[in-house]
Amino acid sequence: MTLEAQTLTDDQILTIESFAKEVSGGLAVANEDFEARRHIIDLLDVKVTLAIGEGQKVAYVQCLE
Numbered sequence: 001m002t003l004e005a006q007t008l009t010d011d012q013i014l015t016i017e018s019f020a021k022e023v024s025g026g027l028a029v030a031n032e033d034f035e036a037r038r039h040i041i042d043l044l045d046v047k048v049t050l051a052i053g054e055g056q057k058v059a060y061v062q063c064l065e
Contacts, residue, residue, distance in 0.1 A: 019043070 023040055030036040049060040
């Protein structure tokens, strides 16, 4: 994974803020509601690969590619 310096446009900033508000608004509800948790996972496009080998369990997590 690499990070690069980048300047965001005003539209990109608004999109990120809107997305963050949508996710944060659902967090309290998500603690009590499976469907709400599933919606947040879908919004974040979370993918997890589980690997078990030689006595170790590892989870490889990716989101928002």
